[in-house]
Amino acid sequence: MDSNTQSCENPEISSTEEQSQSQSQVSRSPFATASLSLSFLPTTLPTQFFVHPKILSLFASQSPTKVKVPTQASSLSSLSLSSTSPSPSKYSFKSTFANNPLQSPLSLAPRRPLDPSNGAAIRRASIVWFRNDLRVHDNECLNMANNESMSVLPVYCFDPRDYGKSSSGFDKTGPYRATFLVESVSDLRKNLQARGSDLVVRIGKPESVLVELAKAIGADAVYAHREVSHDEVKAEEKIEAAMKEEGVEVKYFWGSTLFHVDDLPFKLEDMPSNYGGFKEKVKGLEIRKTIEALDQMKGMPSGGDVDTGDIPSLTDLGLNPTATMAQDGRQSVTATMAGGENEALQRLNKFAAECQAQPYKGSKDCSRDSIYGANFSCKISPWLAMGCLSPRFMFDELKKTANRTISATSKRNDDSSGSPGTQMNWLMFELLWRDFFRFITKKYSCAKVGTAPATACTGALA
Structure with a gap:
């Protein structure tokens, strides 16, 4: 009878011979090496691996020579075990998986998307930080957060540093502008509510408010539009530093100009300092298409029990409401x-x-x-x-x-x-x-x- 056929019919004899050979090799050398190749059999293993008779009996109803193994084996092409300990009495083993199609270790934790364009890259919860972009139409920041997240928490912060007196004694934000801003935030809340969402309103520093909300809902990222002034840029830096400590990503977008900053034919630091030079540089530059407003938005995060808050009044912001009235008691045109x-x-x-x-x-x-x-x-x-x-x-x-x-x-x-x-x-x-x-x-x-x-x-x- 052929030796190969005999080993297949009687797996116990084959496994006993293999064990005796491996033991003789270990006794001759302190370094033991075992190699197992699965490339020839992507989804099944020979029954020789199950040397115990009780284990074999469990698979008696299936094929006499092959048995199904977990599907993870289909991703393995080679498995090697090697001992590297210099002492014969101590062995350490190292496993190597080659040609793994997953390209990354399996993890039980939620995976944060490396490529937002990937349809499978969905965040658990995200925060949209509204600033000077109080609209739902042509809002790339809002659209991207909605597309990449399972739930979205829109937030607006009335920063106390934007109110009060400046160093020169003038109001940082006057009563007319503050009134206009309060009305704009209120209108934004109504538009978000009409799309199945809402707007969380807070009076406080964004670097503190956003971190608190991110912890409450377990946010993966904060989406916001970039701004241009010195104080606004400093606020962005504070947000990035605070979120970095919490392991939350901050994604910025550009949406305040006719031309997109990334489409300019020059680096921003090389921008001409006069209008004439700027006009010549952008002549013929294509304008990006307008982004349509969302018809329906993802719901608010269920966790955290976040209160949406009330729209503040001028008094809440430290301003005098009567300042918007003219001396004759009538409101001005503004x-x-x-x-x-x-x-x-x-x-x-x-x-x-x-x-x-x-x-x-x-x-x-x-x-x-x-x-x-x-x-x-x-x-x-x-x-x-x-x-x-x-x-x-x-x-x-x-x-x-x-x-x-x-x-x-x-x-x-x-x-x-x-x-x-x-x-x-x-x-x-x-x-x-x-x-x-x-x-x-x-x-x-x-x-x-x-x-x-x-x-x-x-x-x-x-």
Whole structure:
């Protein structure tokens, strides 16, 4: 009978011979080595490995020569055991797994995604820290957190350091601006609630409030938009330091300008210090597409029992409510401007309708009769400053209006009117100035950059 056949039919004889051979090898050398190859059998093992008769009897109903093993064996191509102890009486063994398709050790703990674009990379809970981006449309920060997380906790902090008196004796945040901000935060909460979420509001330092909330809900990451001023950049550094100690990732995004900072044809530290140079550099630069608002958001984290909090009043912020009233008891014109995303979109629609109803009829060099009316202003800057309105969204909406106006003008074939496309030229001119000031502020808010002054007026109209 063939020896191979005999060993397969009688596994006990084969296993006994193998044990005697291995024992003789160990007695001759203090270093023992055993090697087992599984590459020839990805999901099954011969029954020789189960040398005990009782173990063999458990698998009698299955194949007489093969037995199923856990599926983890399919990921193993070689297993080697080697002793490295110099003493014959002490043995230490080392296992090596080659060609493992998992590419990383198995872990029972939740895995944090290394690649957010991976569909399987889902965070347990995330915090969205709202700052000067009080909107749900064109909000990359909010959208990414919603896509990458099982639950999202939107948060806004009224930082006490932003209120009170400055070193020169003036209010850091006046009553009019504070009122506008409170209304914008209240409107943001309503928009989030309409999408199945909510907004947590706190009065306190973000580096303390966010850490407390992250611990309460077991957050994996904090999502936020970057800002440009010195104090805002310092706040970001404090947040990063506090979250690093807690093992929470901080992910920043850019969403406050028409052009994205990553799309600029130069490094921020090399940005021209005059508007003319900046305008030439970004000529022909493509504007990113507007991000649509979410129809439905992930729910709030169930753990932690977090209270959403109340929207503060001016008194809560240390301001005098009567300061917004005129001496005759009536509110000023500024006080009648309601804050919030909904108000911003209504004003934009109204402004777009005015642009379409009154096409440009001035000279082609835009020297008079601009689309901005008598005051040469679209009066939307407060909502842009608070982030209630995205500059990209504003540009896209007015671009649609300009295209409709151009189409209507071409049908009328009215040669007496000027080019309606100059409406977009005026809009681009204003938004470019806004971009320039934000980028130049960001450049010089970094401590590593020199202190050369920016000259906005030099070559501004070149």
